[in-house]
Amino acid sequence: xxxxxxxxxxxxxxxxxxxxxxxxxxxxxxxxxxxxxxxxxxxxxxxxxxxxxxxxxxxxxxxxxxxxxxxxxxxxxxxxxxxxxxxxxxxxxxxxxxxxxxxxxxxxxxxxxxxxxxxxxxxxxxxxxxxxxxxxxxxxxxxxxxxxxxxxxxxxxxxxxxxxxxxxxxxxxxxxxxxxxxxxxxxxxxxxxxxxxxxxxxxxxxxxxxxxxxxxxxxxxxxxxxxxxxxxxxxxxxxxxxxxxxxxxxxxxxxxxxxxxxxxxxxxxxxxxxxxxxxxxxxxxxxxxxxxxxxxxxxxxxxxxxxxxxxxxxxxxxxxxxxxxxxxxxxxxxxxxxxxxxxxxxxxxxxxxxxxxxxxxxxxxxxxxxxxxxxxxxxxxxxxxxxxxxxxxxxxxxxxxxxxxxxxxxxxxxxxxxxxxxxxxxxxxxxxxxxxxx
Amino acid sequence: xxxxxxxxxxxxxxxxxxxxxxxxxxxxxxxxxxxxxxxxxxxxxxxxxxxxxxxxxxxxxxxxxxxxxxxxxxxxxxxxxxxxxxxxxxxxxxxxxxxxxxxxxxxxxxxxxxxxxxxxxxxxxxxxxxxxxxxxxxxxxxxxxxxxxxxxxxxxxxxxxxxxxxxxxxxxxxxxxxxxxxxxxxxxxxxxxxxxxxxxxxxxxxxxxxxxxxxxxxxxxxxxxxxxxxxxxxxxxxxxxxxxxxxxxxxxxxxxxxxxxxxxxxxxxxxxxxxxx
Numbered sequence: 081x082x083x084x085x086x087x088x089x090x091x092x093x094x095x096x097x098x099x100x101x102x103x104x105x106x107x108x109x110x111x112x113x114x115x116x117x118x119x120x121x122x123x124x125x126x127x128x129x130x131x132x133x134x135x136x137x138x139x140x141x142x143x144x145x146x147x148x149x150x151x152x153x154x155x156x157x158x159x160x161x162x163x164x165x166x167x168x169x170x171x172x173x174x175x176x177x178x179x180x181x182x183x184x185x186x187x188x189x190x191x192x193x194x195x196x197x198x199x200x201x202x203x204x205x206x207x208x209x210x211x212x213x214x215x216x217x218x219x220x221x222x223x224x225x226x227x228x229x230x231x232x233x234x235x236x237x238x239x240x241x242x243x244x245x246x247x248x249x250x251x252x253x254x255x256x257x258x259x260x261x262x263x264x265x266x267x268x269x270x271x272x273x274x275x276x277x278x279x280x281x282x283x284x285x286x287x288x289x290x291x292x293x294x295x296x297x298x299x300x301x302x303x304x305x306x307x308x309x310x311x312x313x314x315x316x317x318x319x320x321x322x323x324x325x326x327x328x329x330x331x332x333x334x335x336x337x338x339x340x341x342x343x344x345x346x347x348x349x350x351x352x353x354x355x356x357x358x359x360x361x362x363x364x365x366x367x368x369x370x371x372x373x374x375x376x377x378x379x380x381x382x383x384x385x386x387x388x389x390x391x392x393x394x395x396x397x398x399x400x401x402x403x404x405x406x407x408x409x410x411x412x413x414x415x416x417x418x419x420x421x422x423x424x425x426x427x428x429x430x431x432x433x434x435x436x437x438x439x440x441x442x443x444x445x446x447x448x449x450x451x452x453x454x455x456x457x458x459x460x461x462x463x464x465x466x467x468x469x470x471x472x473x474x475x476x477x478x479x480x481x482x483x484x485x486x487x488x489x490x491x492x493x494x495x496x497x498x499x500x501x502x503x504x505x506x507x508x509x510x511x512x513x514x515x516x517x518x
Numbered sequence: 519x520x521x522x523x524x525x526x527x528x529x530x531x532x533x534x535x536x537x538x539x540x541x542x543x544x545x546x547x548x549x550x551x552x553x554x555x556x557x558x559x560x561x562x563x564x565x566x567x568x569x570x571x572x573x574x575x576x577x578x579x580x581x582x583x584x585x586x587x588x589x590x591x592x593x594x595x596x597x598x599x600x601x602x603x604x605x606x607x608x609x610x611x612x613x614x615x616x617x618x619x620x621x622x623x624x625x626x627x628x629x630x631x632x633x634x635x636x637x638x639x640x641x642x643x644x645x646x647x648x649x650x651x652x653x654x655x656x657x658x659x660x661x662x663x664x665x666x667x668x669x670x671x672x673x674x675x676x677x678x679x680x681x682x683x684x685x686x687x688x689x690x691x692x693x694x695x696x697x698x699x700x701x702x703x704x705x706x707x708x709x710x711x712x713x714x715x716x717x718x719x720x721x722x723x724x725x726x727x728x729x730x731x732x733x734x735x736x737x738x739x740x741x742x743x744x745x746x747x748x749x750x751x752x753x754x755x756x757x758x759x760x761x762x763x764x765x766x767x768x769x770x771x772x773x774x775x776x777x778x779x780x781x782x783x784x785x786x787x788x789x790x791x792x793x794x795x
Contacts, residue, residue: 123531123612123640132766139736140770143611146535146657198541202563209563211551222545229544240727242542243535243657244738247731255731504534 086487100503102470102494109482111474116467116498129453134160134250134420134444141440141455142244145504147194150187150235151433152455153248154180154309155440159429160250163444164420168251175413176252177309178406183238183248184308184431185399190231190242191434192354192392195502196283197224200389203496204286220282223275227396230272234403237265252417262410269404276397277372283393284376288386289496291473295383295465296345297356300432306357306364306398308432315345316359316381323430326439332456342464343456349464352436353501354391355382366401369394385469385500392502422448433458435502459503466501473497523572523671526558528592530578530585531612531640535657536603537561537577543660553671567591573598573670579605579612581640593647600666601643604656608740609642609774611656616640616774642774651676654721656738656771662723682742683717683735686726695734696753714754714767719745738771747781761785 086106104114125144132140137156142149161168168176198210201220207213214221232242237257239245247253298319300311313329314320321329332343344350358365359381365373373379373394378387424446430439436458443451477493478485527537541562543550550556554573558566567588574596580589593599604610616639643649653662669676687694696715713734717726720735721742728735741747747768754764765782772778 124615127618128611128614133763136736136766136770139738140611143533143535143656146533146538149533149535194541198562207563209556209559211548211556211562214548214551218548221548225544225547228542232542240731241659241724243538246728246733249733253731254733 100498102498104470104474104494106478106485106490109478111471111478114467114471114474116463116470126453126455129442129450132450134164134442134448134450137442137450138248138250139244139246144455144457146243147191147504148187148433148435149244150183150239150248151431151438152440153245154184155429155431155433155438155455156442157248157250157429158310158431159427159440159442160444162429163423163425163427163442164448165251165418166421168418172252172413172416172418175416179238179253179256179416180248180309182403182406183235183245185403186231186234186237186242188231188308188399188434189396190228190235191502192396193224193228193231195434195499196279196389196392197221197228199502200499203492203499204288223279227272227275227279230268230400233265233268237261249417251420252415254417256412256416257410259410259412262407266404266407269400269407273397273400273404276393276400280372280376280390280393280397283390284378288384288389289493290384291386291469291476291497292383293385293469293472295468296348296350297359297381298345298350298352298437298461299357299360300430300437301361306361306366306402310431313430313437314360315350319345323428323439326428326430326456327441330439330456330461332460343461344464349468350461351465352458352461353388354395354434354436355385355388356436357432358382358391358394365394365398366405368401369398372397385497388500388502420448422446435459435462435504437461457504459501462501462503466498466503469500470494470497522553522555524555524557524569526566526569526571526574526592526596527556527560527562528558528567528574528576528578528588529560530576530589530606530643531581532578532603532605532610533657534561534577536606536655539602539658539660539663543664546660546664550667554667568595570595571597573600576601576606576643577603579609579640579642580646581612586646589643589646598650598670599643599647600651600653601649602653602658602663604654604738604740604771606643607652607654608772609640611771612640613642613772613774614769617769651678654680654740655723659724679723680721680741680743682745683720683722683724683726683729683739686722686724687717687729690726690730692726692729695729695732712757714757714759714764716750716767719747719750736767736770740772741775741777745777747778748784751781751785 101117103117105112129137129140137160138153141152141156144152202209202213205213210221235242235245238253239247247255297316299314300307301314302311312320312322313326330343330345362380378390424444426443428441430437438458439456441454445451474490474494527540529537540547556564557569557571558564574592576592576599580586601607653666655662666676695713715734716737717729717735719742720737721739723739751764751768765785768778768782
C-alpha cells in the first residue's frame with residue numbers, strides 16, 4: 081500500500097501576538113515533523129542594554145512587548161532595586177509593593193481581556209475575528225472591551241499611559257497618583273466586578289474541548305497571597321527555589337525553526353501562565369473569587385489546557401478584587417521613591433507576566449552601567465510545551481476520526497491549541513542564551 | 519452608497535504596541551468596523567496579505583530580505599501607506615544595532631546564527647518605499663489613530679503637526695523640568711534639579727506625559743520640526759552631563775535619524791559609547 085503524506089502548513093498564525101507559523105506532515109495517520117516556527121526577526125535587546133545606564137532599563141525593556149510592558153518594567157526594577165536600593169524604608173517598601181501589584185493587576189486584566197475576547201473567543205463560536213463575532217454577540221464583546229479598558233485605566237493611573245507607561249523608576253514611582261484619581265478608578269473597579277463574575281460564569285458554562293495531558297506547572301509562590309510581583313519559583317513536582325537559582329534548574333536552547341529560544345526544566349518541557357498559576361496557587365485567590373470558583377464545574381489543579389481561558393477570567397476577577405483592596409484607604413507617600421546607591425554587582429528578579437514567569441538578570445559596573453543582561457520571557461519557556469501539546473492533541477484527533485479527518489479542522493485545532501498559551505511571539509524573539517548546549 | 523474604505527494593518531519587527539492603538543479603542547473598535555472594512559490585520563484575525571486596500575498601516579522596521587519584498591508588495595497593493603510608530607518611522611529602538619556591527623551581535627547572541635535570517639541593519643519603511651503619511655510615537659496613541667482615520671474618512675489629509683513637546687507642556691502650565699531650579703523641597707529633590715529633557719527637540723503628540731509625572735522627556739515621539747539637537751546637547755553639557763551620556767540620550771528611540779546622529783557624533787566620546795559595548 082502506498083503511504084499517504086499530507087503536508088499541512090499554517091503560514092501565518094492569526095490572533096497571536098507576533099509572527100509565527102505551524103508546520104507538520106500527516107503520514108499514514110501520524111503527525112510528523114511538527115514545528116512551531118517563529119520567524120519574527122530578532123531585535124537584540126540584551127545587546128543594546130549593554131553600556132546603558134540602569135535608569136534607562138525600565139523604558140528600554142518595556143519595548144520588548146507592547147502587550148505586557150509592565151511585566152518587563154516590574155521585573156527589571158525588582159532585580160535592580162535588590163542591588164541598588166539596599167536601604168528601602170519599610171513603609172515605602174510596603175506602599176510600593178501595593179502599588180506595583182495594582183499596576184500589575186491592570187496589565188493582567190487588560191491582557192487577559194484582550195486575549196479572551198479578541199484572540200480566543202472567536203474560535204469557540206466559529207468566527208474569524210471579534211469584530212465578526214460582535215455582530216451576533218454584541219453584549220459579550222462589549223463587556224470584554226470594557227474590562228480591557230478598565231485594565232488600561234489602572235495602568236494609566238500609575239504610568240500615565242497604558243502602552244509603555246512612563247511612571248516606573250528604579251527606586252519607586254516618579255509620581256504618586258492623586259487621591260481623586262484613585263477614587264474615580266475605585267468606582268469603575270466596583271462597577272465592573274459583577275461583569276467579571278458574569279464573564280467567568282459564561283466561559284465556565286461553555287463546552288470547551290477536552291485534552292487531558294500530563295505536564296509540570298511552574299509559577300511563583302509566596303505565603304502572603306496569590307503571587308504576582310514576588311515569590312519563590314515553585315512547581316507542582318516539588319521544586320521550590322529562589323529567583324537567583326533559576327539558571328541552575330532551567331536551561332535554554334536554540335531550535336532551527338525558531339528565532340526564539342526554547343527552555344526546559346531539568347531536561348523537560350513545562351508550563352507557565354494562568355493555568356500553571358491556578359494549579360499551584362488557586363487556594364490563595366481572593367475569598368470572593370474562591371466562592372465564585374466553588375460554584376463552577378471546573379476545579380484546580382486541572383490538566384486540560386483548554387480550561388486556561390477560564391483561568392484567565394478567574395484571574396481578571398481576582399485582580400479587580402485585589403486592586404480594590406489595595407486602593408481603598410489610599411494615601412500618597414511624601415516621596416514615592418527612594419534614592420539609589422550605586423554599586424557594582426549582579427542581580428536577578430522574577431515576576432508573573434500575564435503569560436507566565438518572567439526572569440531577568442543584570443550585571444552592573446560601579447558607575448551603574450549595564451555590563452550584561454539576560455531576559456527569559458514566558459513564551460520561550462512555553463514553546464517546548466506547546467509543541468508537545470500540539471503533537472498529542474492533533475494525534476488524538478486523527479485517532480478519533482480515522483480517515484474522516486478534515487485538514488481544515490486539523491488546522492483550526494492546531495491554532496486553537498497554540499492560542500491556549502496566548503503566545504507572545506514579539507516577547508520570545510529577543511533573547512540571549514544562558515549556555516551553548518552541545 | 520460608497521463602498522467602505524478597505525484598510526490593512528501590517529506588522530514588521532516591533533513590539534506590537536502600536537497595533538494596540540486599534541485593539542485598545544474599546545467600543546470604538548466595533549464602531550470603526552462600521553465605517554471601514556478591515557481586510558488584513560493578523561493579530562485581530564483577518565488574514566489577506568495579498569488584498570488590495572485603500573489604506574495600509576505599517577508597524578515595525580524592515581529587518582529581513584523577506585521584509586523588503588513584503589514592503590514593496592504592500593506599496594503596490596495600497597493606495598496610501600501610513601507608518602505607525604517609531605520602528606516603522608525611523609527604525610525605532612532596534613535600529614541601535616545599525617550603530618554597531620550587526621553580524622557580530624548575531625554571532626554573540628545566538629549559538630547557531632545560521633538559523634537566523636536577518637539583515638545586518640534594520641530600516642524605516644521610508645528607506646524602501648514612498649510613505650504617504652507618518653504617525654509618530656513609541657507607541658502611537660489611540661487618539662492619534664482616530665484623528666488620522668477620521669480625517670481620511672472625511673476625505674481630508676490628516677494634519678501633520680510636529681510642534682515641540684515644550685508647547686504641550688506650556689499649554690498644561692507645567693513647570694519646566696529643564697530650566698527650573700527648585701529652592702525648596704527635600705535634599706533629594708534639590709539634588710535632582712534641572713533634568714536633561716529632550717522635550718525641546720521632540721515632536722508633541724503624547725500630551726507631555728513624562729513632564730506631567732515630573733521626569734524628563736526621553737524622546738520617544740521622534741524629532742520635532744526645526745529641532746536643534748546640537749544646541750540642546752550643548753545645554754546638557756552645561757548641566758554637567760558627559761559626552762557619552764549625552765550621545766546615549768540622543769540615540770535611543772530614533773538613533774537612525776541623521777540629525778540626531780550628527781549631533782551625537784559631535785560629542786567626542788560617541789564612538790566609544792557604542793563600539794566599546
